[in-house]
Each structure stands twice: as C-alpha cells, then as structure tokens.
Amino acid sequence: MSTKLFEQIGGEAAVNAAVDVFYRRVLSDDRISDFFDDVDMERQAAKQKAFLTMAFGGPVHYTGADMRKGHAHLVARGLNDSHFDAVVENLVASLQELNVPAELIAEVGAVCETTRNDVLGK
Amino acid sequence: MTQLHFNDSTYQCEANETVLDALARQGVAIPFSCRNGVCQTCMMQSADANVPSAAQNGLKSTLQAQNYFLACVCHPSEDMTVSLADNTDRLLSATVTAIRQLNDEVKCVGLDCPMLQDYRAGQFINLYRDSGIARSYSLASVPTDSYLRLHVRRLPDGRVSNWIHDELKVGDSVQISAPVGSCFYLPNAPQQPLLLIGTGSGLAPLMGIVRDALDQQHAGDIYLYHGSHDAAGLYLVDELREMAAHCSNFHYIPCISGADVPVQYQAGRALDVALAAHPNLAGWRVFLCGNPNMVKTARKKAYLAKAAMNDIYADAFLVAGVA
Numbered sequence: 001m002s003t004k005l006f007e008q009i010g011g012e013a014a015v016n017a018a019v020d021v022f023y024r025r026v027l028s029d030d031r032i033s034d035f036f037d038d039v040d041m042e043r044q045a046a047k048q049k050a051f052l053t054m055a056f057g058g059p060v061h062y063t064g065a066d067m068r069k070g071h072a073h074l075v076a077r078g079l080n081d082s083h084f085d086a087v088v089e090n091l092v093a094s095l096q097e098l099n100v101p102a103e104l105i106a107e108v109g110a111v112c113e114t115t116r117n118d119v120l121g122k
Numbered sequence: 123m124t125q126l127h128f129n130d131s132t133y134q135c136e137a138n139e140t141v142l143d144a145l146a147r148q149g150v151a152i153p154f155s156c157r158n159g160v161c162q163t164c165m166m167q168s169a170d171a172n173v174p175s176a177a178q179n180g181l182k183s184t185l186q187a188q189n190y191f192l193a194c195v196c197h198p199s200e201d202m203t204v205s206l207a208d209n210t211d212r213l214l215s216a217t218v219t220a221i222r223q224l225n226d227e228v229k230c231v232g233l234d235c236p237m238l239q240d241y242r243a244g245q246f247i248n249l250y251r252d253s254g255i256a257r258s259y260s261l262a263s264v265p266t267d268s269y270l271r272l273h274v275r276r277l278p279d280g281r282v283s284n285w286i287h288d289e290l291k292v293g294d295s296v297q298i299s300a301p302v303g304s305c306f307y308l309p310n311a312p313q314q315p316l317l318l319i320g321t322g323s324g325l326a327p328l329m330g331i332v333r334d335a336l337d338q339q340h341a342g343d344i345y346l347y348h349g350s351h352d353a354a355g356l357y358l359v360d361e362l363r364e365m366a367a368h369c370s371n372f373h374y375i376p377c378i379s380g381a382d383v384p385v386q387y388q389a390g391r392a393l394d395v396a397l398a399a400h401p402n403l404a405g406w407r408v409f410l411c412g413n414p415n416m417v418k419t420a421r422k423k424a425y426l427a428k429a430a431m432n433d434i435y436a437d438a439f440l441v442a443g444v445a
Contacts, residue, residue, distance in 0.1 A: 024426055041421055045431055 005057035005107050009100060015056060019049045022094040031086045035074055054115075055091065055108050067118035075121040084120060088112050127203040135198055141166065141177075142193035152193055152206065153254050159195035160437055161258040162302055163248050166193045169203035180302075213250065213297045214238055218290060219269045224357035228323050229287055230262070233270040235298065241265055242306035243330030244409070246437065247272075248299040249282065257282040260327035260411065260437075261301060264334050273326035273357075305409060305435045307331045309338045316344045317408045319396050319420055322355065324412025327437075329358065331409055336369055344369075345400070349377040349392025349412075353384055375399075393420045403429035410436040 010017075023045055026036045038044035053060040062070075071079065088109060095105045116122075126133045126144060135144035142152055142164050154164040159179060168189040177196035178186045190207055220232030243264045248256040249272070257280075263271040276287045290296070305327060307316075316335060318328040325348050332346055350356045353376075362374040377392040378384075388395045393416055400406070408424045410417045417436050424434050 020431075024428075027422060028426055037422070041425065041431060041434075 005104065005111075006053075006059075009056050009104050009108070011058070012053075014098075014100075015049060015052050015058065017098060018052050018094055019045060021097055022052060022091055023048045025090040025094055026087065029086060029090055032083050032090075035077070035079060035083065052091075055111050057107070057111060062115075064115075064118040067115055068121055071119045072121060079120065081116075081120065084116055124198040125201040126198070127201070128205065138197070140194055141191075141196040141198060141202070141204065145193070151254065153256055154194055155248060155256050155258050157194045159192050160303070161246070161248055161256075162192060162299070163256045163258070164193040165190055165207040166196075166204045167191070167207050169205070172198075172200055172202060174199055180304075213299060216270070216296055216298050218292050218294045218296065221290065221292060224273065226354055227276045228357055229274050229276075231259075231272045231274055231286060231290070233272070233296070233298065234268075235270055238270070238298075238300070241301035243334035244306035244327040245301035245303040246327065247301050249286075250297040250299075251282045251285050255281055256299070260303075260324075260330070262326035262329045264330055264337060266337070271326075273323040273329075275323040303327075303437045305331075305411070305437045307334045307338065307340070309335075309340070311407070312339065312341045315342045315406045316340070317396060317400060317403065317406050317424075318344070318346045319349070319392050319408070319410050319412075319416075320347070321349045321392060321412030321416050324410075324417075325358065327411050328409055329362075332365075332372065336365075336372060340371070342371065344372045345375065345396070346373070347375045347377055347392040347396040349379060349395075349416075351378070351380045352382060353378060353387065391416075393423065397423055397427060401427060403427040407433045408435065410434070 023036070027033050036044060050060050054062060091112065092105055092109060095108065123137060124135045126135050126141060128145065128150060133144060133148045133150065135141060139147075142154055142157070145152055152164050152166065155161045156163070162181070165181075168191060171189055173189050173191045174196060177191040179195075181190055181192070214235050214237045216233040216235035218231065219234045220230070222230045224230050241261065243261060246258045246260040247270070248258050250256045259272040259274060261270055262273055263269065274283055274286045277283045318331060320328045328346060328348070332344055335344055346362065348356055348362075356376050359376055366372050366374040375388055375395065377388045377390055377395045379391045383389040403424055406429050408429050410420045410424075421434055421436060425431055
C-alpha cells in the first residue's frame with residue numbers, strides 16, 4: 001500500500017511542499033518546538049524531509065532500531081506520547097492546509113502510528 | 123572510545139568528543155577559532171580515508187580528497203592517524219595600512235594583501251597573531267577597494283583582539299588565511315528585497331554586502347538594521363546615513379535596545395524592530411551577523427516569517443570564549 005500512498009499524495013514534490021509548512025508549524029508550537037530547535041536548521045529540515053517521506057510511504061526505510069537510536073536522546077529529555085500526538089496533529093494540519101484528501105491523511109497518520117513505540121523507546 | 127595517533131603518540135578520544143577537544147584535553151594544542159566547523163583554522167589531515175563526512179563540510183573537494191578535515195567537528199568512528207595540516211603555504215602576507223578607531227571598542231584595520239586576488243564581500247579571513255593563535259574577522263571591504271577592512275571588537279581577555287587594539291601598528295606585517303564563508307551577495311535576483319540584521323561588529327560583513335549589492339546595481343530595497351545596547355555601541359552611523367541619503371533603495375535603521383534612545387534611532391532590539399517593520403519575508407533574502415544567540419533566533423524567526431531557508435545567510439560564528 002505504501003508506494004501507492006506516496007504516488008497518490010504527489011511524490012517528492014508533495015514532500016517538498018509539505019516540509020516548509022510542517023517545519024514552520026512545529027517550530028511555532030510551544031509544546032514541541034524545543035525538540036526541533038537546532039542550531040543547524042538545514043540539517044533539521046533535512047530530517048523532517050526524511051520523516052515526511054517515510055510518513056507518506058515513500059522510499060525511506062527506517063528500522064525500528066533506527067527509530068529507537070535516533071530518538072533516544074529526546075526520550076531522555078522527556079519526549080512522551082503527548083509530544084508524539086502534537087507532532088502528528090501538526091502533520092495532519094499541514095496536509096489539510098495543502099488540501100490533501102482526508103483518506104490519504106488518515107493513511108499518513110496510520111504510518112506514523114506504527115512508529116510510536118520505537119520513537120518513544122517503549 | 124577511539125584512538126588518535128598524532129606525532130608518534132596515541133591519545134584517547136571519548137565518545138561524543140571531537141578530535142580537537144580530545145587532543146586539547148590531553149595537552150595537545152591545535153590552532154582553532156570558531157569551534158563550529160566554519161572557519162577552517164583547525165584543519166587537520168588523516169592518513170587514511172576514514173574521515174567522517176560531517177568533518178569535511180565546506181572544504182574544497184580537492185582538500186576533501188586528500189583527507190583533510192576540521193578537528194572541531196570531527197567525531198571519529200574508528201581509530202585515526204592524524205597530522206596538522208601544513209597551512210603555512212596557504213597563508214598570505216598582509217601589511218597593516220590603516221588603523222581607525224570606530225567607537226570605544228571597535229577598530230577598523232586596513233590590510234594590504236597583494237597576493238589576494240579575489241574574494242566576496244562578506245566573507246571572512248583568519249588573522250594570525252602567531253602560528254598558534256588565529257581569530258576570524260569578516261571583511262567589511264569590497265574587492266574594488268584598495269585594501270581589506272576588518273572591524274575588530276576588543277573582547278574581554280581576547281588574546282588576538284587585545285593584541286590588535288594595543289600593539290598592532292601601521293606598517294606591521296601579519297599573516298592571514300584566504301577568505302572563506304558563504305554569506306555574500308549574489309546578483310541573480312536584482313529585484314529581491316534584502317534584509318540585513320547585525321549587532322556589534324557584525325556590521326562588518328553586512329557593510330561589505332550592502333556596498334557589493336549597490337555596486338552591482340541591486341534594484342530591490344535593501345534594509346540594514348544595526349543594533350546595540352546604546353548609541354556608543356554603534357559606529358559608522360554618519361557614513362551609513364550618508365549612503366542612505368544617496369541611494370533611494372538603501373535604508374539604514376540604527377537600533378538601540380537600552381533605555382536611552384536619542385532621536386533618529388529606533389528603540390528596541392534590531393531583530394525585533396526589523397521583524398515588526400517586515401512581518402512577511404516571503405521572497406526576501408536575509409543576511410544575519412553578530413551575537414550567536416541573536417543569529418540563531420533571527421534564523422528561526424525569519425524562517426517563520428516565511429523567508430525560504432536557502433534565502434537566509436549567516437556564518438555561524440561563535441565568539442572564541444575567553445581563549
């Protein structure tokens with residue numbers, strides 16, 4: 001299903017359009033902005049691009065172990081379910097802003113949900 | 123933990139430690155300045171091709187191919203055999219041609235460097251006090267000027283800035299590196315509005331960029347916000363007002379964050395004043411220089427004000443502590 005989702009949503013062009021909307025939203029969201037506030041904004045934006053590509057079912061394949069390792073330092077700083085929910089909420093709002101159909105947004109949300117336990121180190 | 127082989131000795135490099143920090147902790151002093159992977163003062167060379175790519179960001183491809191790397195951002199993934207990059211043949215001799223006091227704590231230093239053929243206004247050089255100590259200074263001049271100009275602010279306990287302020291004289295010879303940095307004007311969008319925000323001696327590269335843009339017939343509006351705590355902390359105010367009076371598209375706004383704000387100055391921090399005047403930066407190009415916290419906040423706020431990320435230019439200088 002995932003490559004189909006990636007094509008339906010518009011492929012890499014859709015990722016590029018969504019990255020700016022999404023990253024501006026999370027940086028403006030006081031609940032989670034600290035986790036995204038990197039001195040190196042380009043590097044941070046590149047991470048968000050990889051995340052969105054994955055969430056859109058695109059050609060980025062993280063293993064559960066990658067997810068655990070990549071977020072362990074954030075879990076140590078207190079990353080929890082409420083932050084995870086806030087990120088998904090911002091992603092959904094970004095896609096709504098870009099007029100992505102609701103059923104595709106639901107699929108993106110489902111992809112994100114599969115990563116929750118690994119991201120939060122559960 | 124990995125091992126570093128350097129000058130026939132072996133040193134331990136802890137996880138999360140850079141090559142620069144590991145060697146310094148064990149008594150080996152490598153010349154450095156920005157500690158941020160920008161200024162290239164701490165360049166070293168690896169005997170093998172096992173250099174983490176993040177430690178080669180910004181280096182010329184010819185240097186990357188020879189396994190040169192920046193010690194201050196190098197986290198080894200395996201044992202490395204390293205040596206100091208021989209940079210003596212890459213340094214340029216320059217003669218001090220002028221020293222002018224700009225305000226209580228900033229001096230303009232003019233350098234004549236005949237070997238330096240080409241640079242971009244807004245780039246920076248490393249100025250060497252001796253072979254071991256260098257500091258980065260942005261160029262306030264444009265290439266058509268007859269000499270290079272630096273704005274040197276005296277820092278408390280600054281080993282290079284105090285030497286420049288107290289000992290350097292016209293006629294002295296100094297060593298500098300070739301200019302580096304990617305914070306400069308490009309003439310590819312002459313109608314694009316430009317926003318430049320600087321604090322303290324961060325004015326230097328912005329001054330060069332403004333003059334370069336005007337020399338290249340930039341047609342869009344150019345706004346320069348220079349901030350300080352008080353009027354005494356600003357400098358070149360009259361020259362910049364004069365420039366603005368002669369160029370209809372150049373606007374100069376000196377800003378004062380302290381309580382005492384004379385007429386003809388804006389009250390508030392430069393960043394806040396600029397963003398209040400220009401809340402939507404979509405399509406703008408933004409240049410930032412000065413206090414690292416200001417630059418960090420400004421990058422974020424400019425981006426949130428809809429400036430595209432690749433239209434925001436700043437060289438990530440860190441003041442080299444009290445070293």
